[in-house]
Amino acid sequence: MCGIVGYVGENSASPILIDGLKKLEYRGYDSAGIAVSENGKTDVVKTKGRIKNLEEKLEEVGGLSGTVGIGHTRWATHGAPTDVNAHPHKGGNGRITLVHNGIIENYIELKTMLQKGGYVFVSETDTEVLAHLFDYYYKGDLLDAMVNVMKTVRGSYAVAILADDKPGTIIAARKDSPLIVGLGDGENFLASDIPAVLKYTRDCYLLEDNQIAVLTKDNVTLYDTDKNVVKKDVYHVTWDVEAAEKCGYEHFMQKEIAEQPKAIHDTLSPRIKDGRVSIPELTLTDEEIKNIGKIHIVACGSAWHVGMTAKYIFEDMARIPCETDLASEFRYRDPIIKKGDICIVISQSGETADTLAALREAKSKGAKVISIVNVVASTIARESDDVIYTMAGPEIAVATTKAFSAQLAVVYLLALRFSKAVGLLPEEREKELTKELMCLPSQIEDLLNLTDELKTLAHKYVGSDDVFFIGRGLDYAISLEGSLKLKEISYIHSEAYAAGELKHGTISLIEEGTPVFAVATQDKLFEKTLGNIKEVKARGASVIALVTDKHASVSEFADEVIRVPVTDGNFLPSLNVIPLQIFAYYMAVLRGCDVDKPRNLAKSVTVE
Ligand code: G6P
Secondary structure (H helix, E strand, C coil), X not given: CCEEEEEECCCCHHHHHHHHHHHCHHHCCCEEEEEEEECCEXXXXXXXXXXXXXXXXXXXXXXXXXXXXXXXXXXXXXXXXXXXXXXXXXXXXCCEEEEEEEEECCHHHHHHHHHHCCXXXXXXXXXXXXXXXXXXXXXXXXXXXXXXXXXXXXXXXXXXXXXXXXXXCEEEEEECCCCEEEECCCCEEEECCHHHCCCCCCEEEECCCCEEEEECCCCEEEECCCCCEECCCCEECCCCHHHHCCCCCCCHHHHXXXXXXXXXXXXXXXHEECCEECCCCCCCCHHHHHCCCCEEEEECHHHHHHHHHHHHHHHHHHCCCEEEEEHHHHCCCCCCCCCCCEEEEEECCCCCHHHHHHHHHHHHCCCEEEEEECCCCCHHHHHCCEEEECCCCCCCCCCCCHHHHHHHHHHHXXXXXXXXXXXXXXXXXXXHHHHHHHHHHHHHHHXXXXXXXXXXXXXXXXXXXXXXXXXCCHHHHHHHHHHHHHHHHHCCEEEEEEHHHHHHCHXXXXXXXXXXXXXXXXXXXXXXXXXHHHHHHHCCCEEEEEEEHHHHXXXXXXXXXXXXXXXXXXXXXXXXXXXXXXXXXXXXHHCCCCCCCCCCCCCCCCCC
């Protein structure tokens, strides 16, 4: 979703802004622009399309000189992705220049008010309202104007603003949309996310909601909306630039698929000691766990698939009722939350607007909130009662892989912890299961060797218009993820069905040669899914069966067989997802798709 960068220092701003925007490309965008100030004048260059289009346009106009600037990648919400709607936007007679992430909910009433006051709008965006509104309030004091704007608008925003009569200063603020300040020496930076500034500094302020930052080259001051100076700890980034670079891989997704053994190992190992699970971040006592009436899990996208998986596992291992909701549904359905219920929130970015709203809904109804988050100090992490971090490192490809796997690892840890607390996990069994868990990274290493086989499979099916995924129980949950991976990056229509539900509709879509991925790894459900495999086979489907080494007999009924090693049934999702990710990856590559930045999608969805 939209990305913001800003620079104030002694170097030429333009290349630093472009470089920063490139580091934020993963967030997903459809237009880009920068504004650079020099001698009390701010010039804007912006265009629809990719950053390379912006670079071409900059070259055409002979570049922008100046040492202060702001930049933006836009993911269209209000108004199509056009040059005019791209940011930065001008306010007033042009003296204000602004970039914005988020949505201004009361923009129509504000626009009407400003139009009556003589302001002329050129774009269809809600953002232009902010630029004019800032101008309306600006009487020479940037902080005053910002506070007034923040008190007037409703919605979510991260904004960065330049005023022509305040050369060398950027003012920025956030509410419900991420923003960080990078602290340099004689230069300071602004960005939606850390990778954009990491080349220049490891020291940052992670702005919180309703905080304002005023940046000059030698100083950064933070304020609240009462104009009090806010003191904040400097956050020192410990991970390396390489973690956010491709390091020789063709795509981030390919690199991140390969990083899964490490992500799982790093997530599990600090929380397993001598064969016993210990999650120090989880403050729930055994007594509280025993008294949980229901676990409410909320998430979006792939994180919701982890939640679907978690439901089966928690109920199986701890016998605690569990409900998994799409965050966008949960927040508006007035969920019933009773005393003792807990809410588990799953999010890679920790910024997903619907997930955050669902968290707030659960909290307001008295549930204790435990989050599983990848991005340290993100809003969801900060607002949760307990946060268990996934140790996946920065994930850049829009389609999640390693964060998904690390989330599953946390689910297993929680399931063991809950199971132990309710008295269903004898010590010996805990030792066996933690041992199995610690084998997952090497089993995944082995699965990564299936690349050639899966590439061949992708060649065979690359021309398909539809691909179906079927499975039961945990295999159904992972089918959902396999199907999403395929459609989001290759644009091939795909659906996942609970295998038992197939004959209630979907089976009518099966034709001669339709590829059907049948995930049949759960022992107790194998025979049942085999029945469904036979049903689709009888109707002409081309069946690709994903089974464990135990169930090799499926080859009689399937056109292709992919085998994963044996582990405890509840941990199989971690192995099953790997071939599905690799298959989706090669399907997308063979179709010439932009694997890391699929069309219309965003990595961090900060609007509802
Ligand atoms: C976007 C991403 C998905 C992700 C979902 C939830 O749609 O493309 O990969 O699963 O958001 O994001 P979160 O950061 O909350 O896990």
